[in-house]
């Protein structure tokens with residue numbers, strides 16, 4: 080049993096394979112946090128619940144409420160009645176006064192994992208009975224007559240605990256939720272450092288690490304979606320934490336809208352870690368009898384560094400979040416025409432790409448932006464989801480049939496949440512765009528955002544999209560979203576509910592993706608938002624892959640993909656081979672390196688295959704074969720980060736190892752060559768120490784610039800797992816920047 084309650088000590092103990100989370104009840108009935116960390120087998124650590132601290136002002140009362148609440152590590156701290164650190168819940172009464180105090184009432188423990196209505200959330204999946212358990216704690220504010228059900232689900236094998244809450248108004252008066260976070264965790268400060276994933280368009284999810292200082296340090300989004308800039312993931316680590324050593328506490332938010340993730344170092348030298356919907360742009364009016372579901376937050380703890388943390392999250396998402404039947408299937412190797420043609424294409428151009436692609440082993444054409452309405456630039460037609468037959472001569476059915484005849488599948492691009500001012504849809508329904516009365520709408524990339532909080536808007540878009548999908552043989556959809564959301568208002572909701580729209584919008588997106596994936600169960604759905612601006616655990620509930628970044632420059636990708644892999648399995652990460660010079664950086668990289676780096680994600684090409692140099696095109700055949708050879712190893716294996724270009728090292732190395740240790744694939748990139756360079760000792764990881772492995776290097780041979788002789792791969796050979804991990808192999812230095820190779824290891 081992974082959850083138990085000690086009635087004498089009033090302690091709930093939640094155990095995963097390697098971690099324990101403990102919750103305690105105080106005499107007053109508050110629900111406090113006791114412990115989160117390495118698994119405790121025997122003791123119950125009840126003494127850690129700080130209920131006996133002296134008051135902080137001179138006084139005689141042993142436990143005055145103000146001091147007590149300021150120091151008590153609360154599981155779900157509330158606002159208004161004292162306790163001045165970050166709160167998780169702020170509720171207003173019918174007079175608009177902010178005050179809430181929650182007291183424990185009862186608990187239940189159940190097998191499995193309940194759903195959260197309207198929201199993406201983890202599930203039991205194929206776990207054995209007893210491996211996924213849920214604790215529900217019922218709390219009440221007797222003055223407001225509001226209940227809060229705190230939910231904790233324990234995923235034993237993956238060392239994950241998820242948290243969420245359901246807030247119910249049992250009063251006969253309205254209550255207003257001003258803030259509702261999903262998780263709060265109080266930890267003693269151990270010189271903690273905060274890891275975040277930050278970025279911009281074209282450089283998403285770069286890893287940053289900073290010391291936690293007094294006060295509140297947070298990342299968040301106010302852009303209506305997850306954003307390129309910040310990511311709903313934070314980890315608190317100790318200074319000595321590396322890939323293999325030290326503590327890491329991670330929180331990851333299963334939500335695709337505004338968020339805030341924070342670490343607050345208090346005067347008592349403890350750190351409060353919180354995660355939830357951004358409170359500044361959110362209120363929710365809770366009518367009598369109504370409930371509000373707070374999105375889920377994923378927590379994991381690793382005492383063996385960041386590597387274990389990442390593997391916990393990878394396993395968790397693969398086993399308990401991604402529902403698509405495509406999860407373990409080989410995804411068709413695609414060729415996308417965006418960077419090949421931008422808006423300038425027609426049926427014949429697409430077919431010429433397809434003919435060439437077929438010869439190289441590519442399996443699917445994705446027709447990107449520009450096939451609908453009269454869209455020849457990014458200034459029109461979003462919302463007019465019917466085929467532009469001037470470009471797609473013969474129509475969509477003809478095009479897909481021709482593509483299929485040549486032997487490729489067909490995928491298509493939509494941007495379902497957008498509306499162009501120059502569109503039939505906008506001319507017919509100008510009120511369908513989000514808007515603030517009396518103000519001119521704010522254009523971004525020439526477009527407005529549709530009001531997805533409204534059912535009639537969603538229904539109309541869905542009818543158009545599903546009509547297109549039924550009109551031809553379409554295997555894949557790329558769902559794009561190309562701007563931050565602004566003008567968040569509409570002409571429908573009453574004034575007191577206008578601040579609900581951001582959340583209602585996100586729920587609307589979820590509803591439509593749910594419909595799409597239910598009605599077209601075999602469809603391969605890829606989410607995208609101007610690259611990776613909506614790459615989050617909420618979206619992988621609907622789509623097994625997300626476009627990682629518009630930046631396909633492999634050197635830039637090293638950082639982007641390392642940050643993404645910190646929290647997501649590689650099978651989720653859209654990665655393509657682009658042309659040279661790269662369209663975002665102008666950098667020219669070897670075709671081989673472009674292939675090796677893209678191989679770590681959902682592999683594909685985004686270039687004009689009819690125009691690239693012959694020697695590059697010739698390499699595609701081998702690359703597509705490698706994808707088939709290594710797909711399941713990359714998609715389902717255990718991930719190990721060996722070296723990082725992000726840490727300013729001149730090289731980068733990562734790999735995946737089959738769960739049974741029988742096979743592994745490591746990618747090594749020499750980003751910058753050094754003069755008088757020597758071979759480099761690289762210690763691999765994750766292998767079977769007793770296993771004997773045959774190592775084969777994939778990578779083109781290199782000519783010695785001095786004498787033109789072919790330089791052999793010095794890494795090839797037979798090694799024990801132990802020597803590869805402890806002593807390492809020698810990665811041969813090769814002349815030139817951006818040189819990469821693959822090391823494939825098979826246990827004999």
Ligand code: DGJ
Nearest residue numbers: 417447448607609610629
């Ligand atoms: C942004 C995406 O990330 C690109 O791949 C492409 O689909 C464009 N949008 C099209 O407008």
